[in-house]
Amino acid sequence: xxxxxxxxxxLAQFPQLEKDPxxxxxxxxxxxxxxxxxxxxxxxxxxxxxxxxxxxxxxxxWKGPVDPAGYVREExxxxxxxxxxxxAAAKPxxxxxxxxxxxxxxxxxxxxxxxKIFLKLDVPREQPRAASLARIFRTADWxxxxxxxxxxxxxxxxxDLRRILTLxxxxxxxxxxxxxxxxxxxxx
Amino acid sequence: MNTAPAPSRSELKTDQLFVxxxxxxxxxxxxxxxxxxxxxxxxxxxxxxxxxxHRGIEKLCETRSYGQxxxxxxxxxxxxxxxxxxxFCLAAEKLLGVHAPQRADALRVAMCELQRIASHLILLGxxxxxxxxxxxxxxxxxxxxxxxxxxxxxxxxxxxxxxIRIGGVRADVDAQWVARTREFLExxxxxxxxxxxxxxYNPIFIDRxxxxxxxxxxxxxxxxxxxxNLRASGPAYDARRAxxxxxxEKYPFDVITAESGDCWDRxxxxxxxxxxxxxxLEAVLDGLPGGxxxxxxxxxxxxxxxxxxxxxEGARGDLGVYLVSDGGPNPFRAHVRAPSFLNLSILQEIxxxxxxxxxxxxxxxLDIVLxxxxx
Numbered sequence: 088x089x090x091x092x093x094x095x096x097x098l099a100q101f102p103q104l105e106k107d108p109x110x111x112x113x114x115x116x117x118x119x120x121x122x123x124x125x126x127x128x129x130x131x132x133x134x135x136x137x138x139x140x141x142x143x144x145x146x147x148x149w150k151g152p153v154d155p156a157g158y159v160r161e162e163x164x165x166x167x168x169x170x171x172x173x174x175a176a177a178k179p180x181x182x183x184x185x186x187x188x189x190x191x192x193x194x195x196x197x198x199x200x201x202x203k204i205f206l207k208l209d210v211p212r213e214q215p216r217a218a219s220l221a222r223i224f225r226t227a228d229w230x231x232x233x234x235x236x237x238x239x240x241x242x243x244x245x246x247d248l249r250r251i252l253t254l255x256x257x258x259x260x261x262x263x264x265x266x267x268x269x270x271x272x273x274x275x
Numbered sequence: 276m277n278t279a280p281a282p283s284r285s286e287l288k289t290d291q292l293f294v295x296x297x298x299x300x301x302x303x304x305x306x307x308x309x310x311x312x313x314x315x316x317x318x319x320x321x322x323x324x325x326x327x328x329h330r331g332i333e334k335l336c337e338t339r340s341y342g343q344x345x346x347x348x349x350x351x352x353x354x355x356x357x358x359x360x361x362x363f364c365l366a367a368e369k370l371l372g373v374h375a376p377q378r379a380d381a382l383r384v385a386m387c388e389l390q391r392i393a394s395h396l397i398l399l400g401x402x403x404x405x406x407x408x409x410x411x412x413x414x415x416x417x418x419x420x421x422x423x424x425x426x427x428x429x430x431x432x433x434x435x436x437x438x439i440r441i442g443g444v445r446a447d448v449d450a451q452w453v454a455r456t457r458e459f460l461e462x463x464x465x466x467x468x469x470x471x472x473x474x475x476y477n478p479i480f481i482d483r484x485x486x487x488x489x490x491x492x493x494x495x496x497x498x499x500x501x502x503x504n505l506r507a508s509g510p511a512y513d514a515r516r517a518x519x520x521x522x523x524e525k526y527p528f529d530v531i532t533a534e535s536g537d538c539w540d541r542x543x544x545x546x547x548x549x550x551x552x553x554x555x556l557e558a559v560l561d562g563l564p565g566g567x568x569x570x571x572x573x574x575x576x577x578x579x580x581x582x583x584x585x586x587x588e589g590a591r592g593d594l595g596v597y598l599v600s601d602g603g604p605n606p607f608r609a610h611v612r613a614p615s616f617l618n619l620s621i622l623q624e625i626x627x628x629x630x631x632x633x634x635x636x637x638x639x640x641l642d643i644v645l646x647x648x649x650x
Contacts, residue, residue: 183601201517226499252326
């Protein structure tokens, strides 16, 4: 009930938003039409509707099923066992919305009348960029660094966009579906 | 006798000093490095450096079936594997649209509360060591051992249980387990008062932690803190209350909060939470429903394309799992909202202006587990 009221409130304020066709189950999910509307919508949610808590920032790579050949190392043959078959690349499945884009997923919460809301924003796989939320929520700092590290999405206006979990010297962004491991000094 | 006048402050050569805290230091509870720049005793800059334990669990999930992912979730926060299992299974159940039977729900609540006690006991023991009190560690681990024994009885493992499954739990408990759990609770209740006399109200401990590392409510929410770290600053946000899962709405418990948000409050919130866990456990054992422990779930879990998010109140905070399915047997994307990761991010701010010796007290009070920070 509250879900629908809040969704209607946001949609009245920002008519360019739309309900997501594949929502996060049990939660109101809205889709942002373009990167420009991200900051105004988030600011409005925080200042006017009391969503003062940024729960989660993450991303999804929609390129297609993951290809493990790029990063699964060949296992050493055991003398008494047959050589394990190389992991086969999964086949694309019908019905899955594969496309050439990343989806940024934001979750916001409020403490009074607890409610969680999800926002999604598609960014192209070539030159993925979005505005940084670090000026609105300090927690976006590390979460966006993680998304940058693992997906290679750039956040404009981020105070300190560096890798956070992986090595500075790592080539590529591991959570992309087409990630292939480049040999480094740890392989030898 | 040296009669030369002492040099005035302006003549003294002062320099900033860079100090590495960690990566291998007992007080970092794992492999965490914090690059500290200090001026005398005062910290002027703190740069947490994480990722030493990064295993790419989110990527590994993409090539494993849902059942195999539960095993990986054990390895996230290895001090509270039960709640990790639960968060992942709840997200997968939402994707599938199945619900665990009543008995399984009650058992899940029991396991999670036992896990909370075990996890908070680790903090109680190791935080004492961080501050310089060694005895509480022995007391805390003595009690934790009993919880480990209870977990071993039901799952066969002492740390990575893989007990909670999609649609229920793996094994039923018998009357002996229930009796031993009751026995433990009776034994444990007076121990809580003992901890208070042993550590909480120890004047030296209070001196080291009262008014140190104060986090305001606004700042805590701004940095995405959750769990006891958030509640010690004021906001009474608890996922068990805000969005009850597994029938938490049926059990009596108070959401423990404090006002000042200093190290002592963060520590003592956990001690008081253990008492609430005991209350919940007693209610669960009193009204343990009969029936099935596992819902009907297909052998190969293949949810329809869709997305789900489930979050539970773990020992360290609001643990969330975000799953995306493309209709295949493996998650298309699995993301863990790790409370320790976010709790740690405030370090760069609250360290500033604190004394070097207090850094350990602040870091310990946040109760991080690096397995979850780095994933």
